[in-house]
Amino acid sequence: MRIVFTLFFLLYTFKVSAQERITISGFVKEQGSQEQLPGVNVYIPDTPYGTVTNTYGFYSLTLPVADSALIVYSFVGYEKTERKISLTKNTELNILLTTINQLEEVVVSSRRQEDYVSRSAQMSQIEIPIQQIKKIPAFFGEKDVLKVLQLMPGVQKGTEGQTGLYVRGGGPDQNLIILDDAVVYNANHLFGFFSIFNSDALKSVELTKGGFPARYGGRLSSVLEMNMKEGSKDALHGEGGIGIISSRLRLEGPISKGKSSFLISGRRTYIDILAAPLIARNQRGSDEQVKPGYYFYDLNAKINYDLGTKDKVYLSGYFGHDKFYANETGNNDESRAGLDWENKTATLRWNHLLNQKLFVNTSFIYSNFNFGVSNDSKDLNTDGSTQDEFSLRYTSKIRDWGVKTDLDYYPSPKHAVKFGAQATFHRFIPSALALKGSFIDESIERSVKPVNTLESGIYIEDTWQAADALKMNAGFRISSFQTASKTYIRPEPRFSAALRLAQNFSFKASYAQMNQYVHLLSNTGLGLPTDLWVPTTDRVAPQQSKQIAIGLAKDLEKPALTLTLEGYYKKMNHILNYKEGASFLSINGENANELSWEDNVTAGKGWSYGAEFLVHKKTGRFSGWVGYTLSWTKWQFTELNFGKTFYPRYDRRHDLSVVGIYELSKRITLSATWVYGTGNALTLPMASFTGVTDNFFSRFSSGGKSTVTWNGDRVNEYGEKNSFRAEPFHRLDLALQLHRKKKRYERTWEFGLYNAYNRRNPFFYDISEEKLANGNTKSTLKRYSLFPVLPSVSYNFKF
Incomplete structure (x- = not known):
């Protein structure tokens, strides 16, 4: 930690230029819910001055002193916002962006600034809007973030229907999966056929396959960073669905209007309930009674509180x-x-x-x-x-x-x-x-x-x-x-x-x-x-x-x-x-x-x-x-x-x-x-020949090249x-x-x-x-x- 604070001191006292400058900073949020928006592009047109909001919607732009300037805020799925301000003193400027789907009609006349991948130093990165994920065909109608990522170049699936990610030759353990800063070690439901991530609760999904920024570490092949929604601060909202194998529900709303909010999202499968009558019917007339079952559930929860203009606390x-x-x-x-x-x-x-x-x-x-x-x-x-x-x-x-x-x-x-x-x-x-x-x-x-x-x-x-x-x-x-x-x-x-x-x-x-x-x-x-x-x-x-x-x-x-x-x-x-x-x-x-x-x-x-x-x-x-x-x-x-x-x-x-x-x-x-x-x-075996074994423990060693059939004489050669x-x-x-x-x-x-x-x-x-x-x-x-x-x-x- 001593090294970190030393770096902080050096950076904080560093003078970039003798030219007089001022700083424009603030948070970019969604109109209504006041959800903080990461990745919003903030720039002055026709100049090299620009930046991007961080994970928590904060931006800072230091500029030469001038009479005025036009600052543009743009983000995929939101209306572009422009502000003309004076550049004579430091200014705190918080911005609310309006979503496109709140408008009656939208005409896209030109390419949005934030879409320009060619202008970023980062490469080998995939970011898919959540709304686009929800429109893609899904297995049994279950919208699955990991299966959508499998459709991207450099990301492969392991077996038909599985959610495992194999990025540029790496195994499933070589992916750093982060949910609100917490590492997730196993992302599978139903033996890998569904992932644990409910898209209703997610705000952003970003996969990095190479050129990793120094802030990430601990894995070899990829970083999958996901952030949960914070919850609406203006009114109670909900979203849910009823499918063939599971149902889900998300609720969000203010705790203290304009200052704090909550989000809770749950999902539960009912495979065990639907299958029980069929299994019972199949067993009629048999001396054996078999009662198999399987279910999964998941729950996402988050609360946040604004302690003032400079402090915010989140618990998720x-x-x-x-x-x-x-x-x-x-x-x-x-x-x-x-x-x-x-x-x-x-x-x-x-x-x-x-x-x-x-x-x-x-x-x-x-x-x-x-x-x-x-x-x-x-x-x-x-x-x-x-x-x-x-x-x-x-x-x-x-x-x-x-x-x-x-x-x-x-x-x-x-x-x-x-x-x-x-x-x-x-x-x-x-x-x-x-x-x-x-x-x-x-x-x-x-x-x-x-x-x-x-x-x-x-x-x-x-x-x-x-x-x-x-x-x-x-x-x-x-x-x-x-x-x-x-x-x-x-x-x-x-x-x-x-x-x-x-x-x-x-x-x-x-x-x-x-x-x-x-x-x-x-x-x-x-x-x-x-x-x-x-x-x-x-x-x-x-x-x-x-x-x-x-x-x-x-x-x-x-x-x-x-x-x-x-x-x-x-x-x-x-x-x-x-x-x-x-x-x-x-x-x-x-x-x-x-x-x-x-x-x-x-x-x-x-x-x-x-x-x-x-x-x-x-x-x-x-x-x-x-x-x-x-x-x-x-x-x-x-x-x-x-x-x-x-x-x-x-x-x-x-x-x-x-x-x-x-x-x-x-x-x-x-x-x-x-x-x-x-x-x-x-x-696969190339040949087989007769052998004899009566070792009980051979039943538990199935990962080798030579497999002996239990209670039999057949030995496979690979x-x-x-x-x-x-x-x-x-x-x-x-x-x-x-x-x-x-x-x-x-x-x-x-x-x-x-x-x-x-x-x-x-x-x-x-x-x-x-x-x-x-x-x-x-x-x-x-x-x-x-x-x-x-x-x-x-x-x-x-x-």
């Missing part, structure tokens, strides 16, 4: 839970199985305006992720007494307490400086296992002591308008990670620049060095909740990456399009994977009580490189984008695949997305998406890892929205069609054995698909 949180259960009762046996996981986050933030040029945000952060598996079964005698029993308990947890301070300093129109520090206290319980049974030689109790670690970092970055045609962002971060007996300290330089070659046409370049101190161990590579979060230790080094990217950005006036073309190369070191035959439930009968997860992993390196192309239109009656990615990803581990390089599961040569949204009228919206992608790289390429997948989704505006509320019926032409995309492959008449066995490779054409309907309302 997220709470989500998934639970799967299966209870079975027969004549001679009983079993109960369960699988559940939960996320909890809480953030307390304090905004303080030290002066017109210096803005401070301090956050206190809590994050918690728990995962558990349970299984209890009994074999009964005819008199009801227990003959054999089996019990399994498995848990994994990670809990964070953190604090961070970020300062925004605006010394002159040519400089916007950010600096700060953060510290996070992690507590890991990597894997605790209890296994016992009457048919097991010895009960297993593997209780892992909590692992306490401290992760911290300090940073400084400056966005500098070096010349009329050159804008740069240069920064430096120092990160550290402290275990019980070792401290890692790593430098992380960052740089990005944009050189304007012509009007609204720029060449961009960036370099970023990243370190990651937490790891996700996965057999599937899908980022499911069954995967295991573990820390860097004395034996396991942190992951590292170095990424360089270059590109071109062009903004067109008519039509209002943004075109970007980027190429990147990324090198990754110390990435982790399970050894052959290991998994999160790896057990060995001889030493299971002492086995550590560190004994099950191996470290390696990876490379990812490729090119990305995007054409994006955010405004107008017709909007959408076309994104294409050509990429290669390779891994190499000494203890895997005989030390040879191989393609990981989510390597994808070609990835194409086409998204279109058309406002046919004020009452009808049509939308469609079409995706195409190269199939996943998989490991070739090189992931040498089989699945069939390409492609899919068309359609949606029709019918809007109706009543006197006091708006309602929307949405009809959707997922996988409209019923493409049977591969979900997994299996080899089946068939006995022939001559006694020989025939092996057949079978492809299994998950989703046929699926219609959906939902009812949405807003007041």
